[in-house]
Ligand SMILES: Nc1ncnc2c1ncn2[C@@H]1O[C@H](COP(=O)(O)OP(=O)(O)O)[C@@H](O)[C@H]1O
């Protein structure tokens with residue numbers, strides 16, 4: 001299964017959440033590839049605590065591969081290279097967790113047919129080697145998004161299943177932006193159809209993930225005044241109505257990740273130890289991530305084309 005992580009804005013929680021989803025699937029036994037197609041800012045390694053690729057790799061990464069100067073993009077075995085103390089050893093029964101970083105100093109680049117073909121080759125190869133291939137895409141209607149829409153419409157990819165996650169925060173701007181990324185004139189659906197996708201099939205493969213969502217009922221907010229609490233509840237209700245109007249309402253949401261201090265401050269992978277032994281992370285957050293990870297491949301939570 002290919003999973004494309006997109007967002008209209010930057011700073012949505014796309015990378016932090018996706019990295020945790022990749023980690024959860026690997027823990028559950030899948031072989032997982034995390035592919036950093038955020039070409040302008042390839043910093044995913046930081047979330048995995050891999051020190052030698054923090055701003056992209058010094059070796060030949062995804063930029064070099066797609067631009068045709070490397071036959072293969074470099075791979076980072078997360079279990080072996082991470083400095084996260086609890087991830088050092090691959091847990092029992094866990095699958096492989098491999099990061100494909102961009103190049104250090106690499107930027108956004110325009111893509112033509114050759115680049116698209118190399119992208120198709122890469123996706124086909126990764127699909128045959130990994131159970132889950134999670135591709136973190138540059139924000140907005142970027143070259144990376146265009147390239148993936150073109151690659152997945154290619155006849156060679158006809159039998160490769162894929163799904164899209166569109167991340168947004170729980171604010172008015174973010175709700176409107178996420179809806180625009182999918183539904184507007186040059187959004188994912190319209191651009192996808194232009195490139196040969198079937199509109200209903202593509203729509204059924206897109207779900208939204210709300211990240212960093214404050215829960216007005218949570219104890220974190222309980223110290224507020226009654227007026228604050230009523231006001232938060234009213235804002236939450238208004239956002240729900242807005243999301244429904246914008247066609248990004250509950251029926252197309254794959255999951256909701258709560259506002260979580262360990263993600264806010266440290267952009268880290270959340271482990272069971274963080275919840276059970278040191279208790280720095282909230283149980284609800286870990287459960288939400290586990291659930292979204294599970295739903296990635298659960299047809300119940302996706303539309304029928
Ligand atoms: N669930 C969350 N709770 C609190 N803060 C979060 C959460 N998810 C992400 N963040 C914060 O949002 C910032 C942006 O997240 P990131 O994954 O880098 O976004 P993107 O990849 O969309 O640009 C992070 O620096 C982190 O501080």
Ligand SMILES: [Mg+2]
Nearest residue numbers: 014015016038
């Ligand atoms: Mg990111």
